Amino acid sequence: DARVTQTPRHKVTEMGQEVTMRCQPILGHNTVFWYRQTMMQGLELLAYFRNRAPLDDSGMPKDRFSAEMPDATLATLKIQPSEPRDSAVYFCASGPNTNTEAFFGQGTRLTVV
Amino acid sequence: AQTVTQSQPEMSVQEAETVTLSCTYDTSENNYYLFWYKQPPSRQMILVIRQEAYKQQNATENRFSVNFQKAAKSFSLKISDSQLGDTAMYFCAFMKLLDDKIIFGKGTRLHILP
Numbered sequence: 001d002a003r004v005t006q007t008p009r010h011k012v013t014e015m016g017q018e019v020t021m022r023c024q025p026i027l028g029h030n031t032v033f034w035y036r037q038t039m040m041q042g043l044e045l046l047a048y049f050r051n052r053a054p055l056d057d058s059g060m061p062k063d064r065f066s067a068e069m070p071d072a073t074l075a076t077l078k079i080q081p082s083e084p085r086d087s088a089v090y091f092c093a094s095g096p097n098t099n100t101e102a103f104f105g106q107g108t109r110l111t112v113v
Numbered sequence: 114a115q116t117v118t119q120s121q122p123e124m125s126v127q128e129a130e131t132v133t134l135s136c137t138y139d140t141s142e143n144n145y146y147l148f149w150y151k152q153p154p155s156r157q158m159i160l161v162i163r164q165e166a167y168k169q170q171n172a173t174e175n176r177f178s179v180n181f182q183k184a185a186k187s188f189s190l191k192i193s194d195s196q197l198g199d200t201a202m203y204f205c206a207f208m209k210l211l212d213d214k215i216i217f218g219k220g221t222r223l224h225i226l227p
Contacts, residue, residue, distance in 0.1 A: 031213050043204065043217040050213060091158065095213065101148065102215055104158035 002026045006092050006105035013112055018080040021108045023092030024073055031095040032075045033102055034060075034067055038088045046090075049075065082112045115140045117207050119218035126195055127226050133180075134190040134221050136205030142166075144210035147181065147188045152220075153201040161203070164188065166210075192223075200225045 005024040013019055025032050034046040047057035047067040057067060064083070069075045079086055089109050093102040116139045126132040138147070149161040164172045164181050171179050176196075180189045192199055205218040 033213070033215070035217075042219040045214055045216070048213055055213065089156065093158070093215075100146065101160055101163055103160075104150075107156050109156075 002103075004092055004094050004103055004105035006090075006108050008108055009106065010109045011111070013082055013110070015083055015112055016081045017112075018078065019082045019086075019110060019112075021077045021090050021092075021110070023075040023077075023094075023105060025075065025092070025094030026103055027073070028096065029094035029103070030072075030097050031102075032069060033091075033093040033095070034075070034077050035091040035093065036088045037091060037107070043091070046077070079110075082110075084112045087111050115142070115207050115209070115216050117205050117216055117218035119203075119205050119221050121221045122219070123222040123224070125224040125226055128195060128197060130195055131191060131193050132195055132223065134192075134203050134205075134223065136188045136190070136218060138186050138188065138205070138207050140186070140207065140209070142209050146208045146210070147179075148206040148208070148215070149177070149179070149188075149190045150204045150206060150217075151199075151201045152204065153198075158204075162190070195225045197225050197227060199223065 007022045033048040036044045046060040052069040066078045089107045091107045093104045095102045118137045145166045147164045151159045151161045162174045176193045178191045202220045204220045208215045
C-alpha cells in the first residue's frame with residue numbers, strides 16, 4: 001500500500017556532526033512537508049515543497065538546516081552542524097494535488113548528544 | 114496568521130464512555146479545512162476526520178464525529194463508545210483552501226482506562 005517512507009527511523013549523533021534525514025513521498029503526490037515534533041513546541045512546520053520547488057521554509061533555522069528535493073521521489077532534510085536542541089522527531093508528509101490532507105511518514109527520532 | 118488552540122493537555126475516560134476533545138482556531142479566511150489527527154504510541158500520524166468549512170453538515174467517521182461551529186471557530190471531536198485503542202495524542206489542525214500549510218494545535222493526550 002502507498003505510504004511515506006522515512007529513513008532512518010532513529011538516529012543518535014554527537015553534537016557538531018552532520019545529520020541527513022530522507023523521505024520518499026507517496027508516488028504522485030506533489031506536496032512534501034517537513035515537520036518537527038517536540039514536547040514543548042508540538043508539531044512545527046519547517047518547510048514544504050510543491051512540485052519540488054520550496055514554497056516556505058520560514059520555520060527552519062537557516063544557518064544550520066537545509067531542505068531539498070533532488071527528484072520527485074526523494075526529499076532530504078540536513079542539519080549541519082547538529083546541536084542538542086535539535087533533538088526531536090522529524091516527520092515528512094506528502095499530499096496530493098488536491099491539497100485535501102497530508103499523509104505522514106513514521107518519523108525520524110533524532111538524538112544529539 | 115492562523116492559530117489552533119487545544120485547551121485540554123490531557124484527558125482520561127473509562128472504556129465505552131463518550132469523550133469530547135476541544136479545539137478552537139483563529140482565522141480570517143472563509144474557506145478552509147479542519148482535521149483531527151491521531152498519534153498512538155507507535156508515533157504514526159493518522160488522519161481521523163476532515164471537515165470542509167463550506168459544508169454545514171458535521172463530518173462523521175464511525176465512532177468519531179465533529180461539532181463544527183464556524184461562527185464560533187470551534188471544532189470539537191467526539192469519540193463514542195471509546196476503546197482502549199483510542200489511547201493516543203490527538204491533534205487538531207487547520208489548512209487554508211488552496212494553500213498547503215497545515216497548522217497543528219499542541220495536542221490532547223487521551224487515555225482510555227479499562
